[in-house]
Amino acid sequence: MSLFDQWDKEDAQAKVRHGHILVVDDEQDVREGLASLLSLEGFEVTTAQNGTVALERAKATRFDLALTDLRMPGLSGVETLMGLKRLQPDMPVIVVTGYASDEATARCMSEGAYDYITKPFDLDQLLRLIHAAVGGATPPPP
Numbered sequence: 001m002s003l004f005d006q007w008d009k010e011d012a013q014a015k016v017r018h019g020h021i022l023v024v025d026d027e028q029d030v031r032e033g034l035a036s037l038l039s040l041e042g043f044e045v046t047t048a049q050n051g052t053v054a055l056e057r058a059k060a061t062r063f064d065l066a067l068t069d070l071r072m073p074g075l076s077g078v079e080t081l082m083g084l085k086r087l088q089p090d091m092p093v094i095v096v097t098g099y100a101s102d103e104a105t106a107r108c109m110s111e112g113a114y115d116y117i118t119k120p121f122d123l124d125q126l127l128r129l130i131h132a133a134v135g136g137a138t139p140p141p142p
């Protein structure tokens with residue numbers, strides 16, 4: 001038996017991690033769906049159901065990227081973004097929302113968001129954006 005016969009490709013892929021992502025969304029289906037997708041892509045994922053929990057997690061754990069919903073009960077996505085940037089200034093934060101507006105986009109970007117994407121989003125586009133952000137690339141123009 002060769003070394004490659006003993007190698008389990010799926011097991012090896014499961015151990016390869018591209019980074020640790022914090023997913024913040026008050027909608028459980030969205031939060032769990034994104035967590036599953038990102039796990040399949042090789043990311044370690046931590047979730048938070050609101051901004052307060054996200055900030056608690058960011059105090060305890062270093063993340064490579066955060067995805068946060070804009071409209072949530074309690075802390076808004078902008079307030080969550082601001083808190084995350086205070087705790088981890090170099091962490092890219094992507095804001096996801098179903099309620100796009102020029103004002104909201106401008107506010108998020110002025111507060112340090114890496115980018116802003118609207119729901120429903122194209123999964124391939126979101127994954128490209130996440131890989132670019134984790135890899136340190138400049139976000140593509142809108």
